[in-house]
Amino acid sequence: MPTISIDTFFACSLMVLLMISAMAGASKLLYPHINNTVDMNIAERYASVSKYLLLNDGTPSNWGQNCQGVPETIGLAKAGSDNPYTLDIDKVSRLNNENLYAVSYAQIFTALEMPDVSFRIEIEPVFEVALNLTEAFEGANKTSYEFEILTEKQGFPVQAELKFYVIAENYLETSHACVSNGRTYMNVTISNDVNGPALLVVFARSVSNAEIVSFSAYPFAHNSPEPKPKGTFLRLSPLNYTLNASLIYPGINLSDVYALSFNYSSTLTQTANSSQSATYNIPHFLDPSPTLIVVTGRNSTSFFTEWTAYPQIPLQTGANFASSTALSNVFAYTYLVTINSALYKCTVWLGGPRQ
Amino acid sequence: MKNENRGQIRIIEAFLAVLIIFSSFAISANLTVTQTVTNHDNLASTGLLALVKLDSDGSLGKYIEDRDWAALRDALNLILPAGIAFNLTVYDGQMQQVNTDVISNCGFSSEDIAFVEYVCASQGSNFHCYMIHLYLAVAA
Numbered sequence: 001m002p003t004i005s006i007d008t009f010f011a012c013s014l015m016v017l018l019m020i021s022a023m024a025g026a027s028k029l030l031y032p033h034i035n036n037t038v039d040m041n042i043a044e045r046y047a048s049v050s051k052y053l054l055l056n057d058g059t060p061s062n063w064g065q066n067c068q069g070v071p072e073t074i075g076l077a078k079a080g081s082d083n084p085y086t087l088d089i090d091k092v093s094r095l096n097n098e099n100l101y102a103v104s105y106a107q108i109f110t111a112l113e114m115p116d117v118s119f120r121i122e123i124e125p126v127f128e129v130a131l132n133l134t135e136a137f138e139g140a141n142k143t144s145y146e147f148e149i150l151t152e153k154q155g156f157p158v159q160a161e162l163k164f165y166v167i168a169e170n171y172l173e174t175s176h177a178c179v180s181n182g183r184t185y186m187n188v189t190i191s192n193d194v195n196g197p198a199l200l201v202v203f204a205r206s207v208s209n210a211e212i213v214s215f216s217a218y219p220f221a222h223n224s225p226e227p228k229p230k231g232t233f234l235r236l237s238p239l240n241y242t243l244n245a246s247l248i249y250p251g252i253n254l255s256d257v258y259a260l261s262f263n264y265s266s267t268l269t270q271t272a273n274s275s276q277s278a279t280y281n282i283p284h285f286l287d288p289s290p291t292l293i294v295v296t297g298r299n300s301t302s303f304f305t306e307w308t309a310y311p312q313i314p315l316q317t318g319a320n321f322a323s324s325t326a327l328s329n330v331f332a333y334t335y336l337v338t339i340n341s342a343l344y345k346c347t348v349w350l351g352g353p354r355q
Numbered sequence: 356m357k358n359e360n361r362g363q364i365r366i367i368e369a370f371l372a373v374l375i376i377f378s379s380f381a382i383s384a385n386l387t388v389t390q391t392v393t394n395h396d397n398l399a400s401t402g403l404l405a406l407v408k409l410d411s412d413g414s415l416g417k418y419i420e421d422r423d424w425a426a427l428r429d430a431l432n433l434i435l436p437a438g439i440a441f442n443l444t445v446y447d448g449q450m451q452q453v454n455t456d457v458i459s460n461c462g463f464s465s466e467d468i469a470f471v472e473y474v475c476a477s478q479g480s481n482f483h484c485y486m487i488h489l490y491l492a493v494a495a
Contacts (some may be wrong), residue, residue: 011365018369022376047397083411085404126433154437159429208429209414334401336408336434343408343434
């Protein structure tokens with residue numbers, strides 16, 4: 001065989017090998033980029049969907065206030081608001097499953113009109129308030145309780161002004177505001193003539209910005225057995241500045257009902273009642289703060305307190321993505337939103353099948 | 356060209372082709388521009404929303420008028436998501452730096468830095484307009 005034929009055969013074989021390896025290499029190299037482009041497109045689409053949820057008011061625009069109405073298209077924005085990411089207090093409250101008039105996940109899913117998109121919405125204060133009962137000192141006439149109050153954002157201390165209320169049977173105590181650097185101790189003294197269980201409500205307002213407010217409530221025994229869990233006696237549903245208190249079982253008598261915010265407090269007047277529920281008007285406080293509503297009453301044997309916030313937060317509604325990230329594209333978007341002049345953190349999770 | 360050299364030329368061509376194709380692989384492996392742009396966009400929109408929210412009730416202008424840089428830093432630290440480093444500079448109408456203290460939560464260790472420019476008007480009786488430059492990065 002001549003030398004030229006061997007060289008040509010060798011060169012042709014090399015070219016064929018080269019072409020095959022080039023095709024294999026190109027597909028291996030470009031696959032992540034092509035896949036990434038698809039992911040980026042999905043991420044951008046989901047980002048637009050999350051903004052749509054928070055910037056549009058839905059149809060009808062007042063679907064939150066109409067307790068029987070179901071939205072045709074979903075949107076949480078306050079109708080007619082000039083500021084972006086300002087949410088409607090009633091639309092937010094209707095996302096909470098504790099509310100009697102809550103819209104179900106299926107109803108929101110239908111109203112979103114995107115059959116390939118699952119979602120989850122979480123709204124909570126910008127920072128957390130944690131309350132711990134550290135000690136109790138029982139005297140002849142009074143009992144003192146020492147509480148540890150932590151104001152933190154993901155473990156980092158937050159400097160905040162604190163205001164607390166103590167509620168028991170026919171008893172409301174209000175404190176003056178005090179400043180905490182993230183951890184402080186506070187004493188609550190209650191007369192032994194007062195019947196419990198008692199409820200400690202703490203509002204914390206950031207020192208740097210008055211619109212950033214958080215809260216927490218802590219029930220504790222005082223002249224009483226240990227308090228029952230929240231929701232044992234009543235289902236509280238604030239909507240359209242009206243509180244509906246539904247009795248979980250008959251034989252419950254309601255007494256004082258309070259609306260509390262950082263700067264204001266008020267005793268609510270009953271506007272209607274039946275054997276199964278009672279309604280109260282909630283005042284419009286000119287305060288960049290959530291309103292905490294505390295209902296007191298008695299069942300056949302003992303005193304109780306039930307409470308909820310208006311807007312009804314913290315809330316988590318929608319699909320649970322915890323175990324489905326392997327087979328689906330899940331993206332989370334966090335926004336700062338305003339509800340009744342106070343700032344909250346809203347996280348929108350969106351997911352769909354991996355493409 | 357002599358006939359007996361034609362095969363050798365083809366081998367040289369083949370090696371040249373190998374060189375060209377693998378060098379193109381090496382270059383294309385570094386094409387990740389799209390992801391960076393999106394990260395920038397997310398960071399920038401987060402920073403812009405934080406400034407808009409602080410400005411919605413006039414707080415932002417008040418911090419600047421009062422020269423309360425510590426409160427401005429604390430407010431930004433609180434409303435920006437954890438894990439985001441920021442550095443903010445306030446300029447007046449003549450682009451002279453106004454803030455005397457550094458308004459930042461930590462140093463930047465990332466090369467992926469987003470930039471937000473925001474114009475803020477004070478709500479006091481004397482009208483002042485400020486230019487705010489906010490740099491954001493994901494903290495290491």
